[in-house]
Amino acid sequence: MQVGERYAKLLEVASESSSEKRRVLLNEITDLFFDSHENHSPLETKLFGDLISKVAYELDTEVRKELAHRFSGGEAPRTLAVMMANDEEIGIAGPILRRSTSLTQDDLIRVVETRGHAHQMVVTQRPDVGEQLSDALVSHGNDLVVASLVGNQTAKVSDETFDRIVDRAANNPDLHRPIAERKVISPEHLNRLYTIVEGPMRREILERNSEFTEEEVERAMRRAQTRVAIVNGTLPADFEAVHKEFLKEKATNAVNRAMLPSIWRNQETTKFMIAFGDFTGLDYFQAALLFEKRDIDTMAMVCRAANFERALFVTIAVLVLGNDGMGQAQVLGNMYNDVPPEAAQRALRFLRLRANVSAQAA
Numbered sequence: 001m002q003v004g005e006r007y008a009k010l011l012e013v014a015s016e017s018s019s020e021k022r023r024v025l026l027n028e029i030t031d032l033f034f035d036s037h038e039n040h041s042p043l044e045t046k047l048f049g050d051l052i053s054k055v056a057y058e059l060d061t062e063v064r065k066e067l068a069h070r071f072s073g074g075e076a077p078r079t080l081a082v083m084m085a086n087d088e089e090i091g092i093a094g095p096i097l098r099r100s101t102s103l104t105q106d107d108l109i110r111v112v113e114t115r116g117h118a119h120q121m122v123v124t125q126r127p128d129v130g131e132q133l134s135d136a137l138v139s140h141g142n143d144l145v146v147a148s149l150v151g152n153q154t155a156k157v158s159d160e161t162f163d164r165i166v167d168r169a170a171n172n173p174d175l176h177r178p179i180a181e182r183k184v185i186s187p188e189h190l191n192r193l194y195t196i197v198e199g200p201m202r203r204e205i206l207e208r209n210s211e212f213t214e215e216e217v218e219r220a221m222r223r224a225q226t227r228v229a230i231v232n233g234t235l236p237a238d239f240e241a242v243h244k245e246f247l248k249e250k251a252t253n254a255v256n257r258a259m260l261p262s263i264w265r266n267q268e269t270t271k272f273m274i275a276f277g278d279f280t281g282l283d284y285f286q287a288a289l290l291f292e293k294r295d296i297d298t299m300a301m302v303c304r305a306a307n308f309e310r311a312l313f314v315t316i317a318v319l320v321l322g323n324d325g326m327g328q329a330q331v332l333g334n335m336y337n338d339v340p341p342e343a344a345q346r347a348l349r350f351l352r353l354r355a356n357v358s359a360q361a362a
Helices: 003-015 019-039 042-056 061-071 078-085 090-099 105-114 117-123 131-140 143-151 159-169 173-180 187-194 200-209 214-227 239-251 257-265 269-280 284-292 296-305 310-325 329-337 341-351 353-361
Strands: none
Touching: 042 078, 061 078, 061 090, 078 090, 078 105, 090 105, 090 117, 105 117, 105 131, 117 131, 117 143, 131 143, 131 159, 143 159, 143 173, 159 173, 159 187, 173 187, 173 200, 187 200, 187 214, 187 341, 200 296, 200 341, 214 341, 239 269, 257 269, 257 310, 269 284, 269 296, 284 296, 296 310, 296 329, 296 341, 310 329
């Protein structure tokens, strides 16, 4: 069929007043498009898209759903694809959003910005999600949308966008697993996740640290140093005096890590946090938060990475746990032994970043 005849067929569809006849003609012309779409000129394809869009949106929802499924597998006239992708009915928009190759990244960004979470969720499942589209999904989507995006291993996500994803993970445990299982993730983001999650997932993260090359770790460290924020906090009133005295004692070897349990027992809290931070490379606020939360998992990782003796870690952990630590020495010792030393040292490097940046800013 020549261009003129195909165009005449399109006009016949557009001018037919009977809904049922229009539906039949619509199917016929759609069949015709698929049978000869490789021979269509750009102009003919545009004419088809313009007219088919007009006809389809004058018929009922079921007709548009059928049309969407027929065009979902590949390239559709752009006018038609954009119109269906923006349809409020997800049964129509979904098939096009998920698979159509006619939509550009800008088309998809506009859908993400103007439609709801159902449309956004479908977009996250595409195989060609680019960085700008990922950024739009994180900006406009809820946590379920973000989790689906992270779970799409082919989606490209910039470091800046992933910063925001990890920030959201601090308040939503549903994001923890997708982030931890993402194949393409920087050491920085994985180790930030370590400070958020609890339990077995921390072990998984430590084990994944061994997968990164030293070059990847160094690159992530350099980036982290440019973005890490110093957490503002109120130092205890005696901090300055105690810190000054601690430095004097350290200079004369009058204090060492083996004395940490005694300092704790003497209830010299400020001195303990300063000393523990100094012996591990953490800052005061990091050390204080660690003990305030009684985060034994991270404590084991930090002590292991700083080469604390096993018995010293166990003693500190028992003191921190109080009554809950009675009779737990063996369990705590096994926890310490189970921490992979090299992975712990890599994780600790990221925990130390804030301390280093704080010192530079002081």
